[in-house]
Amino acid sequence: xxxxxxxxxxxxxxxxxxxxxxxxxxxxxxxxxxxxxxxxxxxxxxxxxxxxxxxxxxxxxxxxxxxxxxxxxxxxxxxxxxxxxxxxxxxxxxxxxxxxxxxxxxxxxxxxxxxxxxxxxxxxxxxx
Amino acid sequence: xxxxxxxxxxxxxxxxxxxxxxxxxxxxxxxxxxxxxxxxxxxxxxxxxxxxxxxxxxxxxxxxxxxxxxxxxxxxxxxxxxxxxxxxxxxxxxxxxxxxxxxxxxxxxxxxxxxxxxxxxxxxxxxxxxxxxxxxxxxxxxxxxxxxxxxxxxxxxxxxxxxxxxxxxxxxxxxxxxxxxxxxxxxxxxxxxxxxxxxxxxxxxxxxxxxxxxxxxxxxxxxxxxxxxxxxxxxxxxxxxxxxxxxxxxxxxxxxxxxxxxxxxxxxxxxxxxxxxxxxxxxxxxxxxxxxxxx
Numbered sequence: 266x267x268x269x270x271x272x273x274x275x276x277x278x279x280x281x282x283x284x285x286x287x288x289x290x291x292x293x294x295x296x297x298x299x300x301x302x303x304x305x306x307x308x309x310x311x312x313x314x315x316x317x318x319x320x321x322x323x324x325x326x327x328x329x330x331x332x333x334x335x336x337x338x339x340x341x342x343x344x345x346x347x348x349x350x351x352x353x354x355x356x357x358x359x360x361x362x363x364x365x366x367x368x369x370x371x372x373x374x375x376x377x378x379x380x381x382x383x384x385x386x387x388x389x390x391x392x393x
Numbered sequence: 394x395x396x397x398x399x400x401x402x403x404x405x406x407x408x409x410x411x412x413x414x415x416x417x418x419x420x421x422x423x424x425x426x427x428x429x430x431x432x433x434x435x436x437x438x439x440x441x442x443x444x445x446x447x448x449x450x451x452x453x454x455x456x457x458x459x460x461x462x463x464x465x466x467x468x469x470x471x472x473x474x475x476x477x478x479x480x481x482x483x484x485x486x487x488x489x490x491x492x493x494x495x496x497x498x499x500x501x502x503x504x505x506x507x508x509x510x511x512x513x514x515x516x517x518x519x520x521x522x523x524x525x526x527x528x529x530x531x532x533x534x535x536x537x538x539x540x541x542x543x544x545x546x547x548x549x550x551x552x553x554x555x556x557x558x559x560x561x562x563x564x565x566x567x568x569x570x571x572x573x574x575x576x577x578x579x580x581x582x583x584x585x586x587x588x589x590x591x592x593x594x595x596x597x598x599x600x601x602x603x604x605x606x607x608x609x610x611x612x613x614x615x616x617x618x619x620x621x622x623x624x625x626x627x628x629x630x631x632x633x634x635x636x637x638x639x640x641x642x643x644x645x646x647x648x649x650x651x652x653x654x655x656x657x658x659x660x661x662x663x664x665x666x667x668x669x670x671x672x673x674x675x676x677x678x679x680x681x682x683x684x685x686x687x688x
Contacts, residue, residue: 274441275438276435278434278438292608304604306607308607308608333615335445335449337603338603342441342444344441
């Protein structure tokens with residue numbers, strides 16, 4: 266299966282970079298999925314969770330507050346204000362989740378969007 | 394020949410200077426660490442957002458008519474150019490400020506030769522002082538921002554500049570600063586802010602084969618917000634980068650000053666010992682010749 270490059274950057278540095286099979290992004294006008302060879306697009310990102318399927322089939326979630334994404338045939342670059350990678354690295358999952366929730370709750374958007382994103386983050390716990 | 398007392402006083406004064414420069418070096422190296430960390434973290438973001446804007450510019454140029462888009466249009470012969478330059482608020486950092494000023498002067502000469510009117514926007518006391526002394530007009534000046542960069546202030550500063558651009562008062566905005574390469578090297582960096590110039594993209598970069606879509610696509614607000622974000626961040630990053638470079642330059646300058654002071658103390662001490670020996674010898678000769686005379 267084809268893959269594309271994904272980059273997620275915040276003013277605090279690079280959060281994620283790697284080859285992925287699929288990305289689901291929280292766009293301003295609704296969530297949308299991107300596969301390789303997607304037509305080029307620039308979109309506003311809302312508070313929410315980016316779901317990534319990596320090249321080796323793992324699923325990763327990244328909570329973001331606000332930003333932009335540029336998609337083209339072989340690259341997706343996200344420029345966001347704040348992001349937390351939720352991973353089980355070194356058994357720090359709960360710590361990361363708390364961080365992610367804090368980031369989401371601080372975001373200045375509608376409560377509905379925040380609640381949806383927070384519940385999504387909470388559902389991750391169950392899957393681990 | 395200077396008297397013993399004079400030399401002693403001089404040694405003391407040089408030692409005092411040495412202490413000061415050494416302390417300044419330590420302060421700068423501590424500050425450098427912090428500034429460097431900040432610059433490193435922001436670098437990726439600045440790079441990526443620039444890359445993104447450049448790619449968008451490339452794509453717009455390929456599929457759309459760029460002449461009606463104010464941020465992406467091509468300006469062949471700008472009649473007015475704004476140069477924004479960043480210098481330090483403080484001196485004692487070697488050639489750091491003069492390098493920037495020299496680069497700005499070269500640019501002024503270049504644009505003037507092409508018939509463009511150059512307007513200066515200065516950040517940092519040292520640059521302002523230089524152009525005031527040379528009686529060159531600056532349309533905007535701000536002090537204190539280069540010593541403690543804040544995103545809001547940087548955004549405000551560049552906003553007024555970009556507003557002039559939108560209103561057509563200027564055709565091109567360039568940012569010049571002395572950037573950080575590593576602890577001992579700085580380099581002059583020039584960013585063409587607006588209009589966006591995609592020519593710095595690596596040559597293998599290609600415009601995507603499909604037309605760019607925007608979402609939400611009601612009007613140009615998305616692109617405009619993105620471009621503003623880009624402009625603000627590039628300005629802010631220039632400040633951070635310049636601050637890190639300034640501390641690097643100061644550390645190096647102060648290190649050199651401390652070494653020089655050490656050398657000076659050494660040669661003065663030799664001089665002092667020589668003079669002391671000479672005085673003793675003269676005294677001895679006097680005593681001996683006095684004794685001889687009495688015989």
